[in-house]
Amino acid sequence: MDDQPQGIGQRTESIAPLAELILTLSDLERRLTLGLTMALSEENVTFDQWRIMEALVGLDRPTMGELAEASGMPNASLSRTVDSLEDGAFAFRLPGVADRRRITVHLSDRGVERLARVRDIVASWEKATVMMLGNDAVVALDGAARSAAQVLDGGKSLPR
Numbered sequence: 001m002d003d004q005p006q007g008i009g010q011r012t013e014s015i016a017p018l019a020e021l022i023l024t025l026s027d028l029e030r031r032l033t034l035g036l037t038m039a040l041s042e043e044n045v046t047f048d049q050w051r052i053m054e055a056l057v058g059l060d061r062p063t064m065g066e067l068a069e070a071s072g073m074p075n076a077s078l079s080r081t082v083d084s085l086e087d088g089a090f091a092f093r094l095p096g097v098a099d100r101r102r103i104t105v106h107l108s109d110r111g112v113e114r115l116a117r118v119r120d121i122v123a124s125w126e127k128a129t130v131m132m133l134g135n136d137a138v139v140a141l142d143g144a145a146r147s148a149a150q151v152l153d154g155g156k157s158l159p160r
Contacts, residue, residue, distance in 0.1 A: 025145075032129070039125035043118050048073065048081045049090075050122070053107060053115045056091065061104040063096065090114055 037047045045053075055070050056062070062070065068078050082105055085091035090111035096102035107115065130138050 035129060036122065036125055039121050040118065042121055043114065045114070045118050046081070046084075048077065049085055050118055052078070052081050052085065053090065053111060053118070056105060056107040056111075057115065061096075061106060063102050063104055067105055085111065 033047055036050075040047060040050055051071055051073070052067065055067055059066060059070055064075070064078065064082070067082075068075050071078060073081065082091060082093070086093065088110075089108055091105055091107055093103050093105050096104050
């Protein structure tokens with residue numbers, strides 16, 4: 001019997017291959033998110049703030065519910081993140097045009113300027129990470145992940 005501890009990426013008899021893949025992908029996500037979070041700290045932006053600012057650019061006056069769906073964040077976390085963006089005057093909320101009971105979220109001019117700086121940081125982090133992992137590995141991982149997500153999502157294509 002082998003006395004070596006079992007780690008992520010090592011096949012074990014007790015874990016099905018797909019379950020092992022989930023663990024490996026979760027570990028990869030954690031490591032990539034940590035690296036990006038450290039890079040974002042240069043602009044004093046959290047990972048979640050960056051996600052929401054990017055979502056606000058991509059969506060047209062989203063409600064909090066639409067923003068939660070697009071970001072995949074739980075409502076409580078999303079509210080805290082939007083609150084923090086509002087506190088810094090990077091985003092603001094307004095009543096909806098068609099239904100004033102629905103609150104929409106918008107990126108402020110200050111938020112647009114900050115996002116431009118953050119995108120430069122993200123691009124630098126991405127370039128360094130691709131160099132470390134290798135472009136072929138990144139392209140293959142992206143293709144496999146998008147293909148699997150599309151199949152699991154019933155054939156809907158994922159945004160790039």
